[in-house]
Amino acid sequence: MKRTLLTAAAVCMSVVGAQAQDVTLRFAHWLPPQHAVPQTGMAPWMESITDASGGSITFEVFPAQQLGAAPDHYDMTRDGIADIGYVNPGYNAGRFPIFELVGVPFLANDGLNASKAIHEWYLDYADKEMSDVYFCLVNPHEPGRFHGKNEIKVPADVKGLSVRPAHSTMARFVNSLGGSSVQVPAPEAREAIARGTADAVTFPYEAMKIFKIGEETKFHNDMPLYLSAQVILFNKATYDGLSADQKKVIDDHCTPEWSKQFSAGWTEYDTNVRQEIMNDPEHTVYTPTAEEIALWREAAVPTLEAWKADVKNAGYDPDAVLEGMRSALEANGTLNK
Known part of the structure; x- marks a missing residue:
């Protein structure tokens, strides 16, 4: 007589399936x-x-x-x-x-x-x-960047632009730079660019392909900015x-x-889409200098301070919350220093 041997995992799955309602x-x-x-x-x-x-x-x-x-x-x-x-x-x-x-x-x-x-x-x-x-x-997603109809090299370049931000925190950042935020979900961002409602977006590279935003934005700032x-x-x-x-x-x-x-x-x-864009002669990918990155970091300070005020108003210690995040990022080898 043929016998069937069950692994421990198979037995476990069988028991779960027998005891649980589908x-x-x-x-x-x-x-x-x-x-x-x-x-x-x-x-x-x-x-x-x-x-x-x-x-x-x-x-x-x-x-x-x-x-x-x-x-x-x-x-x-x-x-x-x-x-x-x-x-x-x-x-x-x-x-x-x-x-x-x-x-x-x-x-x-x-x-x-x-x-x-x-x-x-x-x-x-x-x-x-x-x-x-x-x-x-x-x-x-992987860190998002600025992608626009024209080059964005330094924070001053955002002034006067309409930007589709990734979320409320990036909207705050854009507004602090003198831009105006156009709030639409990711699937609707390409239409905002195509209609002229937005001049630029903040997105990871993959959105250039999957949402076809790269058809409308040919200039990319390659500085990893936010999540x-x-x-x-x-x-x-x-x-x-x-x-x-x-x-x-x-x-x-x-x-x-x-x-x-x-x-x-x-x-x-x-990662693959980023490389495709960098290899595409129709696109211009700009890498900021160390001095320009310092300008961006300085420009981001008010956004962090505004977040601290919100968290404090919600009844939490913002410095403790921030330290917890930084500790977790450092422990996982991804803290941006």
């Missing part, structure tokens, strides 16, 4: 399906959860703002319109003052290592600042309704290590 989780995001994040981050993460749950947890994905506009994804997740939401907290100005530190210029050198660092740092605050959802993952970190959140009732074994599977996939694994493909894609 659930299908609605996962809402605002990215196009062909974007690197759905392809290289979301898909492997969901597959791993389904496998680890013995098939008892599956997903129905709603991309490209199908269930609601990008800025609404936090409330959609909180209210149960989606079970899981891909949320950019920076699309909700002033609502998450601690998390807005992520977008302050000149903190991190890269997005991949920063994903793990931000996750580790924000665990101390997520239960307070995002108490009505279940915090799972952090997904920052924009998305988060994956669960509806609390959805999470609470899972079996103990299913919760364990989700918990195992909501870790700093998974934040980094989730973000790796986006980093690779961004």
Whole structure:
């Protein structure tokens, strides 16, 4: 008689599947399906959860703002319109003052290592600042830059420009330089440039290709400036309704290590697009001098000070919050010194 040997992992999955009621989780995001994040981050993460749950947890994905506009994804997740939401907290100005530190210029050198660092740092605050959802993952892009219809070399070049900023913190930065911010979600940024509503954008390089913004912006400042970190959140009732074994599977996939694994493909894609643009004779990529970078750093100080005031008004010690972030970034080898 033929006997089948089961690995420990297979036995575990079988037990989970036998004990848990099957659930299908609605996962809402605002990215196009062909974007690197759905392809290289979301898909492997969901597959791993389904496998680890013995098939008892599956997903129905709603991309490209199908269930609601990008800025609404936090409330959609909180209210149960989606079970899981891909949320950019920076699309909700002033609502998450601690998390807005992520977008302050000149903190991190890269997005991949920063994903793990931000996750580790924000665990101390997520239960307070995002108490009505279940915090799972952090997904920052590689550092964003200025991309425009004309060259932007120094902070003074932003004066008088209309700029589509990545989030509320970058909007504050743009306004402090004498520019005006045009607030539209990432999928709508190309249209803002094409219509003349905006003269420039702040984005990572990958957006030049995936959102076709490079068709409108031919000048790029190659100085790594800021991060924009998305988060994956669960509806609390959805999470609470899972079996103990299913919760364990989700918990195992909501870790700093998974934040980094989730973000790796986006980093690779961004790096490749940057090289494509640098090799394209139709594009001009400018590398600021050390003196110009010093000007940018000095220009960013008021943005940090304004963030400190917001956090203090929210009842926290901004210096302690900032030190916690810097310590986490340094521990993960990505502190911008």
